[in-house]
Amino acid sequence: MVEDRSLSSKILDIIVHTTMIFMLVATLYPVLNVLASSLSSSAANDAGIVSIYPIGLTFDNYRMVFEAGKVPKAFTNSVIYTVVGTAVNLLLTSSFAYALSRKHLALRKLYMTIAIIPMYFSGGLIPTFLLVKNLGLYDSMWALILPGAISITNFIIMRTFFQGIPAELEESASLDGANDFVILFKIIIPLSKAVFFTIGLYYAVGHWNSWFSAMVYFKDSSKYPLQMILREMIIAANSMKDAATSEDFNTAADIINLNVKGLKYATLFISMFPMLMIYPFIQKHFMKGVMMGSLKG
């Protein structure tokens, strides 16, 4: 292409680069600031002089957060909910998506309708809450996992993928006497590792970052995931409305609440870190996923 070397082109370049640099700084600064503050001494944090490099470098904040208070337990909880939740998601979503991707499945159209209607109408918060309670799932891990076991968007992405697998592969296998289960495990799953990986990570991000269900369904705060602890430590401590719930804070958490900003920063960073490590690896799939989810769904 012939380069446009006019003045207007240069001005455009300046606008483009200024915008991009502003975007980079505005996005990265808060995150780097959290990291730097979490590694800074409490004197530096109290003075509010930390920007993006630690002042009075120390690992005490992380050591204290992991030694006392609710963070270690909550971290373990979050890992368990994420791993078990994602496994359930993948198992249910993939088997349903596979079955509905096969054209010869009887009643396929009816099943598809059943899966699509909830995109437009849903029971909403209260009926779902009462259902969970009636099923005896209240205050249990399953209240976080089962109500969202199949995301319709992810189901559609998986189904579309399975539909793209050539039918000849299965036909030859079924001539050899393999049934649908054998075909699924021996042929389909090995071919679909990438889609399992991507959808699995989508689900995992959702579980790791979720907090609302935990607030609604957990009475026992020792079951809280990390995000709920974060909310208690920084946000609820900042507002009076949760004065009632803060009564059951243990003393260690109370100390954390009362002062030491470094501990809050450390907890903030711990809660963000796993996702920040994961997301660059799934980003090449975003384009496809978003297009399918928003246009087709």
Added chain:
Amino acid sequence: MFRLPQLTIKNKSNTSLKGRFKNLMAQIYKTRYLQLLALPGLIYFAVFQYVPMYGVLMAFQNYKIRDGIWGSKWVWFDQFLKFFKHPYFWRLIRNTVLINVYQLIFVFPIPIIFALLLNEIRNRHYKRIVQTVSYLPHFISMPAIIGMMVMMLSPNGGMVNNIIKALGGEPIYFLTEPGWFRPLYILSDIWTSTGWSAIIYIAALSGVNQELYESATIDGAKRWQRMIHISVPAISPTIIIMLLLSIGKLLSLGAEKVLLLQTPLTYETSEVISTFVYQRGLVYSEYSFSTAVSVFNSVINIILLYIANSVTRRITETSLW
């Protein structure tokens, strides 16, 4: 939405109801392994999607947990009337609509501008780095985002108030000031969603035939002229669809972010329909009343979405040609 292949039940000789049923049963038996694979999913949908839909009936009752849906007293539209007469009714509508309108004005255009400018970057490496960074906020949880805001805006040593103090101003209590709720909500929305929302426009731009740009250049078009006459028209169908869909969502706003960002001192501007449903239903256990509020909200949403959808259909059909 979905064009599904017709389910073909081969009925060679038998067209009676009984014959069809037999045929269907034979088809089901033939695909029994697949049926078995579909079963857990079907159970999931039945239990966790359709049972709550049935539970919506409690909006027309005076629901008591002890009596269940079968035994509770039917009051028909009383709960709805109670909501319409509620002293906070207009405040809730106003707050919900206003945040959406501000999102439309201030948040909506930014990903479009970002995508258009990103498209002007030649260096692939640079482009990828910017894009990767722009997705980052999408992967940070809402409690962490609001947590960072709380720390940054704190009147005691928060960065923003430090700057205000350094400039000789009085510290501002951002989170307890009703006037600051909407600006904070919108600003954090921009921070969180710009990169992610831009994906759809970037995808549309990547589909533009490069020859168009080349022939425009040969014809003497300047770069900004190419941007306005080729890139903008290329994404305008997407813009129109996204715009109409967000107009269709004027009265829907999730509770999660608002619950984290609001304090009782800002209810004046921060209480929206979904947080009201949460408070009434789960904090005060007024199950029927809060379900009625959320049913009212869904009905309005469906009507708005339907209108937006039919307008979209008409416009995109014409813009296709």
